[in-house]
Amino acid sequence: xxxxxxxxxxxxxxxxxxxxxxxxxxxxxxxxxxxxxxxxxxxxxxxxxxxxxxxxxxxxxxxxxxxxxxxxxxxxxxxxxxxxxxxxxxxxxxxxxxxxxxxxxxxxxxxxxxxxxxxxxxxxxxxxxxxxxxxxxxxxxxxxxxxxxxxxxxxxxxxxxxxxxxxxxxxxxxxxxxxxxxxxxxxxxxxxxxxxxxxxxxxxxxxxxxxxxxxxxxxxxxxxxxxxxxxxxxxxxxxxxxxxxxxxxxxxxxxxxxxxxxxxxxxxxxxxxxxxxxxxxxxxxxxxxxxxxxxxxxxxxxxxxxxxxxxxxxxxxxxxxxxx
Amino acid sequence: xxxxxxxxxxxxxxxxxxxxxxxxxxxxxxxxxxxxxxxxxxxxxxxxxxxxxxxxxxxxxxxxxxxxxxxxxxxxxxxxxxxxxxxxxxxxxxxxxxxxxxxxxxxxxxxxxxxxxxxxxxxxxxxxxxxxxxxxxxxxxxxxxxxxxxxxxxxxxxxxxxxxxxxxxxxxxxxxxxxxxxxxxxxxxxxxxxxxxxxxxxxxxxxxxxxxxxxxxxxxxxxxxxxxxxxxxxxxxxxxxxxxxxxxxxxxxxxxxxxxxxxxxxxxxxxxxxxxxxxxxxxxxxxxxxxxxxxxxxxxxxxxxxxxxxxxxxxxxxxxxxxxxxxxxxxxxxxxxxxxxxxxxxxxxxxxxxxxxxxxxxxxxxxxxxxx
Numbered sequence: 001x002x003x004x005x006x007x008x009x010x011x012x013x014x015x016x017x018x019x020x021x022x023x024x025x026x027x028x029x030x031x032x033x034x035x036x037x038x039x040x041x042x043x044x045x046x047x048x049x050x051x052x053x054x055x056x057x058x059x060x061x062x063x064x065x066x067x068x069x070x071x072x073x074x075x076x077x078x079x080x081x082x083x084x085x086x087x088x089x090x091x092x093x094x095x096x097x098x099x100x101x102x103x104x105x106x107x108x109x110x111x112x113x114x115x116x117x118x119x120x121x122x123x124x125x126x127x128x129x130x131x132x133x134x135x136x137x138x139x140x141x142x143x144x145x146x147x148x149x150x151x152x153x154x155x156x157x158x159x160x161x162x163x164x165x166x167x168x169x170x171x172x173x174x175x176x177x178x179x180x181x182x183x184x185x186x187x188x189x190x191x192x193x194x195x196x197x198x199x200x201x202x203x204x205x206x207x208x209x210x211x212x213x214x215x216x217x218x219x220x221x222x223x224x225x226x227x228x229x230x231x232x233x234x235x236x237x238x239x240x241x242x243x244x245x246x247x248x249x250x251x252x253x254x255x256x257x258x259x260x261x262x263x264x265x266x267x268x269x270x271x272x273x274x275x276x277x278x279x280x281x282x283x284x285x286x287x288x289x290x291x292x293x294x295x296x297x298x299x300x301x302x303x304x305x306x307x308x309x310x311x312x313x314x315x316x317x318x319x320x321x322x323x324x
Numbered sequence: 325x326x327x328x329x330x331x332x333x334x335x336x337x338x339x340x341x342x343x344x345x346x347x348x349x350x351x352x353x354x355x356x357x358x359x360x361x362x363x364x365x366x367x368x369x370x371x372x373x374x375x376x377x378x379x380x381x382x383x384x385x386x387x388x389x390x391x392x393x394x395x396x397x398x399x400x401x402x403x404x405x406x407x408x409x410x411x412x413x414x415x416x417x418x419x420x421x422x423x424x425x426x427x428x429x430x431x432x433x434x435x436x437x438x439x440x441x442x443x444x445x446x447x448x449x450x451x452x453x454x455x456x457x458x459x460x461x462x463x464x465x466x467x468x469x470x471x472x473x474x475x476x477x478x479x480x481x482x483x484x485x486x487x488x489x490x491x492x493x494x495x496x497x498x499x500x501x502x503x504x505x506x507x508x509x510x511x512x513x514x515x516x517x518x519x520x521x522x523x524x525x526x527x528x529x530x531x532x533x534x535x536x537x538x539x540x541x542x543x544x545x546x547x548x549x550x551x552x553x554x555x556x557x558x559x560x561x562x563x564x565x566x567x568x569x570x571x572x573x574x575x576x577x578x579x580x581x582x583x584x585x586x587x588x589x590x591x592x593x594x595x596x597x598x599x600x601x602x603x604x605x606x607x608x609x610x611x612x613x614x615x616x617x618x619x620x621x622x623x624x625x626x627x628x629x630x631x632x633x634x635x636x637x638x639x640x641x642x643x644x645x646x647x648x649x650x651x652x653x654x655x656x657x658x659x660x661x662x663x664x665x666x667x668x669x670x671x672x673x674x675x676x677x678x679x680x681x682x683x684x685x686x687x688x689x690x691x692x693x694x695x696x
Contacts, residue, residue, distance in 0.1 A: 025476070051476060056503065057499070059498075059502065059503070061465065062499030062502065065462065065469065066466070066499075068466045068469055069465070069468060069469020069472070070470065070476075072454070072466070072473075073403075073469070073470040074477070075476060089495065093462060093466075096457065096462065097462050101455060102662070103661045104436055104444070104455055104457070105435070105436055105446040106436045106437045106439070108435060108446050108447075108448045109454065109455050110664075141662050142662050142663065144663075165663075166663045241663070241670075244668060
């Protein structure tokens with residue numbers, strides 16, 4: 001066991017995968033000798049050489065498109081998009097190509113690959129270094145969308161993603177890169193995709209969240225506990241394919257549900273959770289489902305702390321559904 | 325060979341002035357027969373589409389020499405990343421008309437299980453003919469990734485990425501050319517300049533002197549060849565393939581040709597292609613051109629074409645009848661192959677769809693139960 005930050009756990013996962021599987025290779029912008037702008041790939045070029053960890057031309061379309069071709073020919077690419085905000089030139093390659101290749105070729109060609117990218121706000125990054133674009137990708141059959149919130153899960157989920165036979169978009173909460181630390185087992189272990197994590201047990205209100213919102217919800221839950229409200233916190237971890245049964249079970253346990261994400265609300269992932277519960281468990285609900293989300297505006301710079309859900313807003317919503 | 329002067333091999337009288345194509349008589353006849361088989365497949369598909377038996381087709385008339393000349397430079401262990409107007413390459417390497425017809429009809433034996441539009445082929449045998457996508461240019465950079473993997477694995481293979489003149493304006497062309505040159509990847513880019521991107525002529529696509537000249541800025545050789553001259557295309561492709569195999573990196577070949585028909589069966593080229601252009605290029609028909617060469621070699625006489633074409637038509641017609649009689653894909657094919665395993669939510673949707681079909685009595689044969 002080592003006590004690692006989340007970004008160190010990502011780095012540990014990459015090294016572990018590259019040591020155990022010679023077909024794994026890492027590439028992207030500045031991921032080589034520099035080690036990535038967040039140092040997620042620190043030391044990889046040194047240990048594994050430029051053939052297995054290297055810088056590419058500055059082209060997200062190129063990075064993902066090339067990764068598909070490599071995967072088709074038996075390599076296991078783990079490419080990095082420097083910020084999730086820059087991923088959109090590669091949207092076509094992800095949505096129309098990687099995600100559809102198995103289907104459109106009747107399984108003759110597949111693209112098992114991982115696209116890692118830091119997402120989310122909280123670093124004063126403004127419009128283009130802060131976005132949470134998960135909903136765009138969750139609308140894509142054939143793709144898996146994974147978001148860790150702890151160092152342990154970051155390593156275990158990333159190793160599971162690298163071993164997965166399908167393309168995985170691995171969204172890393174950059175606000176947590178160095179803000180959380182935890183015990184991380186050494187060597188290879190996997191956290192199964194499409195499984196939920198119970199962060200905190202509680203019988204009063206269920207809160208669904210993921211990524212950088214998990215610690216925010218934990219903070220709100222502590223304050224709620226002081227008021228006698230016991231919060232069940234579920235970290236979704238894999239948004240697609242979602243463990244729908246697990247979500248419904250957790251919703252039914254309290255009958256009072258809050259969904260929290262920092263992405264904009266309209267057509268956000270919270271809408272899917274709300275609809276899932278409304279369609280399948282409405283008779284268990286004691287209160288309307290509440291969403292605490294980013295606003296339906298672009299992401300602001302100076303006032304980002306007002307834009308991102310914080311413990312105040314989450315606590316408000318918890319109290320609202322509890323007292324309904 | 326240059327990026328702006330058209331390379332030709334076959335002279336108007338059929339002479340090739342000392343060029344050695346390094347093909348046996350049988351191989352030369354295979355090139356010729358493949359072009360006729362492409363035409364037979366096209367002619368049949370046009371009739372099938374016009375009579376409503378298939379929904380769509382992409383004709384190849386005029387560009388057969390480019391496809392076959394380029395394909396002839398590849399080995400079966402090489403890879404083809406094709407556009408949707410490239411199936412002559414698959415035919416050349418031994419894909420059979422029946423495999424193609426299953427795709428045209430989207431039936432249960434189609435490799436893509438009826439999920440794609442007609443002409444969006446995908447084959448892994450006898451050569452890797454990569455699954456075709458409709459968006460333009462996306463496969464160009466993918467081909468480069470595959471070529472990178474070849475280099476990484478130290479395999480002696482090459483990748484041919486084929487696209488049209490319109491494809492040179494795409495994101496994938498730019499990233500593909502750039503990455504390939506930086507990586508010295510074993511890939512050959514074949515731009516089939518048939519002069520029309522659906523209805524848009526080349527002056528709407530580029531202000532460059534040629535498409536081939538774009539190679540210079542990326543740092544690779546660019547070659548302009550006469551795309552209606554099978555041996556010119558072969559010569560340029562052979563040279564590019566050999567360079568790539570030896571670690572010399574990528575090449576861009578522009579094969580100048582002409583699409584002697586519509587973009588697809590849904591298109592009417594008389595709305596935008598001047599009539600005189602058709603007349604002009606009819607005389608440059610790549611099959612006529614190759615016949616002159618074969619005649620000079622005494623491999624061809626006045627009855628050769630009809631014999632080969634008629635036999636090809638019999639094959640294609642038989643394939644069409646077989647495909648038409650093949651059941652459509654089972655309902656479960658909607659839900660499988662999205663992921664390696666069927667996730668719970670898709671399984672649930674599939675089950676609901678089967679149950680409804682069964683309740684309404686319209687579940688057709690083969691839809692079956694759900695064990696995916």
